[in-house]
Amino acid sequence: VFWLSAMFSGNTVSCLVPTAGAWSVLCAGHHNNRVRGCDLFGCGGFNSRSLHKAVDVVCDDYSIVNAPFSGTLRGPGRSPSYLPSINSIFLICMTEYCVKIFNIRPYRYMGPISQGEALGYLLPLQERFSGITSHMELQMCDRSDPSPYI
Numbered sequence: 168v169f170w171l172s173a174m175f176s177g178n179t180v181s182c183l184v185p186t187a188g189a190w191s192v193l194c195a196g197h198h199n200n201r202v203r204g205c206d207l208f209g210c211g212g213f214n215s216r217s218l219h220k221a222v223d224v225v226c227d228d229y230s231i232v233n234a235p236f237s238g239t240l241r242g243p244g245r246s247p248s249y250l251p252s253i254n255s256i257f258l259i260c261m262t263e264y265c266v267k268i269f270n271i272r273p274y275r276y277m278g279p280i281s282q283g284e285a286l287g288y289l290l291p292l293q294e295r296f297s298g299i300t301s302h303m304e305l306q307m308c309d310r311s312d313p314s315p316y317i
Contacts, residue, residue, distance in 0.1 A: 190235030190264075190316050191283050193303065194226035200317040201225045203302045211302060213312040221269070221306035222313050228291040228301045232271045235305075235316070236264055237282045240275065259286075264316070265308035 193200050203211025203223035211223025226232060238259045259266050259280060273287035280286065292301045307313050 191233065193224050193232055193235055193305070193317070194289070195231035195233065195285075196227060197225065202314070202317070203300045206298060206300050208296055208299045211300070213314055220310035221267075221304045222317060223300075223302040223304050224317060226289045226301055226303050228289055228293055230289050231285045232268070232287055232289055232303055234259060234280045234282055234284045234286050235266070238264065238280060240273070240277050240280050240286075242276045243273075266313065267306045267308060269304035269306070271303055 190200070192198065201224065203225050205211075205215075209215065209219075211225075213222050214220065236259070240259055259268070268286070270290050270292065271287045272290055274285060289301060289303055292299050305313050305317065
């Protein structure tokens with residue numbers, strides 16, 4: 168376990184990041200967290216593109232996205248330049264994990280959240296990128312690989 172400090176919306180937040188663990192299913196209607204394979208728009212695995220320090224988890228457009236662990240919502244943030252403007256990002260932090268989640272419309276941005284509680288819904292990627300595998304993007308605050316946790 169080590170400390171992580173991340174810049175987010177101009178504020179520095181600190182979290183402990185674990186060396187191992189497992190999170191709950193992120194997308195309603197799915198039985199597991201499945202990493203997006205390759206399609207016309209690229210691949211969803213960690214480091215599959217030079218700027219892709221995240222994992223794409225398959226979800227259906229408008230499906231409910233659940234909290235992978237209990238923690239605190241720490242507010243909205245800015246999307247990286249490589250993501251289109253439809254993306255919304257926010258941070259969940261607790262003593263063990265710190266993640267940024269993209270491509271969803273959160274129900275709220277601040278306060279405590281319980282594991283499995285609805286965070287928001289997946290934004291409709293198909294409207295902008297016809298044929299892409301719909302997905303949410305999950306990034307560790309320190310940009311390390313989240314694959315072992317999902």
